[in-house]
Amino acid sequence: MMEFDLLFFAWTIPAVIFAGVSKAGFGSGAAFASASILALFLEPAQALGIMLPLLMLVDVAALRPYWMKWSKADAWRLSLGAVPGVLVGVMLYRAANDDVLRLLIGVVSLAFVIYQVAKGRGLIPNPKKAFGPGAGYFTGSVAGFTSFVSHAGGPPVAVYLLAKGLDKTTYQATSVITFWVINLLKSVPYAFLGIFTYETLLADLYLAPFALIGAWIGVWAHRIVPERLFFALTYTMLTLTGSKLIWDALT
Numbered sequence: 001m002m003e004f005d006l007l008f009f010a011w012t013i014p015a016v017i018f019a020g021v022s023k024a025g026f027g028s029g030a031a032f033a034s035a036s037i038l039a040l041f042l043e044p045a046q047a048l049g050i051m052l053p054l055l056m057l058v059d060v061a062a063l064r065p066y067w068m069k070w071s072k073a074d075a076w077r078l079s080l081g082a083v084p085g086v087l088v089g090v091m092l093y094r095a096a097n098d099d100v101l102r103l104l105i106g107v108v109s110l111a112f113v114i115y116q117v118a119k120g121r122g123l124i125p126n127p128k129k130a131f132g133p134g135a136g137y138f139t140g141s142v143a144g145f146t147s148f149v150s151h152a153g154g155p156p157v158a159v160y161l162l163a164k165g166l167d168k169t170t171y172q173a174t175s176v177i178t179f180w181v182i183n184l185l186k187s188v189p190y191a192f193l194g195i196f197t198y199e200t201l202l203a204d205l206y207l208a209p210f211a212l213i214g215a216w217i218g219v220w221a222h223r224i225v226p227e228r229l230f231f232a233l234t235y236t237m238l239t240l241t242g243s244k245l246i247w248d249a250l251t
Contacts, residue, residue, distance in 0.1 A: 002046060002199040004206065011041055016054055016207045020214020021221055022234070023058045031055060032152040033234060036109045036241040040248075044101035049200035051151055052183060052190060054211040059180045061215050066173035071166060075174050077133055078157060079181040081140020082147070086182070089148025090189045103249035105150040109242030112155055113235045136160060140178075147182050148189075154179075 002008070019034040038047035093101070139160040147153030157178060161171050190196050 002042070002203065004203070007041075008203075009206075012038060012050070012203070012207055013210050016051075016210045017214035017217065019051065019055060020058050020211045020216075021218035023055070023062065023215065023218065031058075032112075032150055032154070033109070033238050033241070035151045036105055036238060036245065039102060039105050039245055040241060044098055044105060045195050046197075046200060047105075048149075048151065049190060049195040049197060050203050050207070052186060052195075053201070053204045054207060055151060056180070056183045056187070057208055057211050058215050059176065059183060061212065062176050063180060066169070066176050069169055070173035070177045071164070071170055073133075074136055074161065074164060074166075075177050075181075077136030078140040078143065078160070078174075078178045079185075081137035082144030082153075082178075082182045082185060083140075085141035085144025085146075086148050086185050086189065088141075089145045089186075090193065092149065093189075093193060099249040101149065102245045106242040106245030106249065108146055108150045108152045109238045109245070112152060113238050113242070115155060116231070116235060143178075144182055144185070147179070148186050153182060 015034040015037040018037075019031045022031040022033070035047050035051045038050060042050075092104075096104075139156045142156040143153035146156065154175075157175060161174055164171075166174065187196075
């Protein structure tokens with residue numbers, strides 16, 4: 001039973017604002033940290049169910065300025081490829097218990113930090129040439145799966161799109177439309193699996209204004225806050241929450 005008490009809002013409001021800031025100001029890659037935070041004190045399914053409609057709301061706010069500026073071919077490959085990834089996520093969810101989901105969210109959180117740190121130190125260089133069409137479908141599948149279980153589809157999509165050599169606007173527009181489609185794909189099984197409940201939807205009504213406030217702050221912070229500082233804080237937060245989720249799952 002979810003209780004909408006002071007503790008609930010003390011955790012959820014900062015997490016939701018962070019998601020809005022991340023998606024609107026610094027790309028969508030780290031927004032999934034909000035689901036990791038919520039999974040510390042809610043059941044994983046509740047955390048995922050609360051965050052998906054809010055992430056979709058921020059997506060809608062970001063769609064307008066990028067409308068039809070995306071790479072149609074890449075958006076199509078990534079979106080179509082996401083379908084089998086989402087289906088694998090559905091099968092895993094049906095077979096897994098809460099501790100398995102906590103473990104998955106925690107592992108994805110730490111893997112994201114390790115990947116970003118290694119990339120920042122040059123241990124993982126950016127691809128020198130663009131991937132072929134098959135890589136787009138494969139990347140979409142990976143993104144569909146990781147997005148389904150933890151809302152963390154950003155890193156694989158970023159790797160694929162960076163290799164395409166797109167300009168900044170096309171890159172961002174393709175990322176925005178791809179995750180809008182993936183989130184729509186996820187919403188159907190989320191509903192049938194009971195991840196969306198009356199309580200999670202009620203929570204979304206309470207928290208929707210804060211998601212939009214976060215998006216507004218993100219646009220402002222994009223010009224003011226150094227990207228290096230923002231992601232340093234994000235990686236620290238993901239390391240702590242990911243480690244705690246893994247510990248809880250294993251003990």
